[in-house]
Amino acid sequence: MEEREITIVKGGRQTPFSRGILAQTLAQAGAGPEMAHQIASEVRAELAAEQRFTVEEEEVLARVRDKLVKKDAIAVGRLDKWRILRESSEPVVVLIGGATGVGTSTLAADIARRLNIQSVVGTDSIREVLRHAISPDLLPILHKSSYEIKRQDVRVPVGEEEAVLFGFREQAARVCVGVEAIVDRGLKEGTNLVIEGVHLVPEIIPERYRDHPNVCTIVVHLSDENVHRSRFYIRAMGTAMRRPAEEYIAHFQQIRQIHDYIVESADRAGVNAVENLSIENTSDEVVEIVANRVSGIAERAERRTSPLLMGVDTPRHGIPISQTKSG
Known part of the structure; x- marks a missing residue:
């Protein structure tokens, strides 16, 4: 029947x-x-x-x-907070930092889907724009992947063992100028954003965002080096070998050096660091962190009447920006 x-x-x-x-x-x-x-x-x-x-x-x-x-009583609380975030007229900006290969891009896409946020920006995209605006002769550190920077690219006296982190910090500081412009415009215009990438180092991100109620900063990490290394092979297969694992494995020591520095920076800045062993569990944890961070202002703000059970919602507005090569 x-x-x-x-x-x-x-x-x-x-x-x-x-x-x-x-x-x-x-x-x-x-x-x-x-x-x-x-x-x-x-x-x-x-x-x-x-x-x-x-x-x-x-x-x-x-x-x-x-x-x-x-x-599942815990899921009830998550549902209530998630509804508030989905229906709030307040802008929400989620910054997801982490070393190359820990899964910031995948996590950012899932968080954006769950919060119905259409704008997902990779810091590598911002760096790519800067590369077109600034020549390699003027700023060579912008024209290399974060883990490929050498002592001769830095142009100040540093030891070979210090070159990677020194160059990375310099690169991250330049890219974060672009991040700041995008975040400020998003907050001003009420655009919801997820920004992800290696350059989102908590101590380099402007300090005023750490206390801003609409901005939530999170660092993703992988404690086990073997798990981290295996992610590059998994990613290579998922991209039809357009991002071959060997390129990253050859620089794995430098990538881990950057990884540990970002995690230490999160600890010093009091920023949440989340272990990304399972995208489903990590996504749950991040949504919970974002909800706890911004649900107070969202609850006090005007609530939209967009339905939750009628198919595709009107998205939380914004313009998606494509991703480029990670690192």
């Missing part, structure tokens, strides 16, 4: 009930995929049994919340 269609209503809009969209909404808020699909199916079955064929979105979400309380 064919199921009768159930219609969800919110703010004058109507759409057919979709178990897939409801499960996706729950998954984005941090519920496990299996639990999300189970709850979506249970809610659909209950409404059909009660012959509720036209129902307000808020009622559907209330039923979902009641079921979550019994299955």
Whole structure:
């Protein structure tokens, strides 16, 4: 027997009930995929049994919340905060730093998807713009990957063992000028952003962002060097060998040197450092950190009425910027 269609209503809009969209909404808020699909199916079955064929979105979400309380009380808190972030008119800027290969790009894309943020900016894209504006003769450190900088590129007396970190800090400081311009414009215009990349060193990022309620800075790391090394081979296969692992493995010692420096900088600056062993778990943790950071201002701000269960939302506005080679 064919199921009768159930219609969800919110703010004058109507759409057919979709178990897939409801499960996706729950998954984005941090519920496990299996639990999300189970709850979506249970809610659909209950409404059909009660012959509720036209129902307000808020009622559907209330039923979902009641079921979550019994299955995963922690997920309820995440869902509430996630809804506040999704519906807030306040801009949210998430800065995700970390060494080459730890997964900042993948994490940034997932965080943006879950928070419905359309602008994902890589610091390598900013560096690429600067490369076109500034010649290698004038600033050679901009024209090399962060881990490839040599003593002759630095132009000040430093030992060979100090050249990588000295050059990296110089490069990061230059790139962070562009980061600052993008963040300031985003905050001024109410644009939501996720910015990721190796150049987001907590002690180099302007200090005023650390205390800004709309800005959340996070550092991603991998404690185990073997796990970190293996990520380059996984990434190479995922990009059809356009980013061959050998190039990064050849500079792995320098990459780890930068990695440890970024983690130490996060500790000194009091910035959250998250171990990225599983993208799903890391994404949950980062969404929680962002929600705790900005939900206070989001809750006090004007709430938008964009539906959560009607397919593709109107995105949190902004212009996506493409990624370039990492490092």
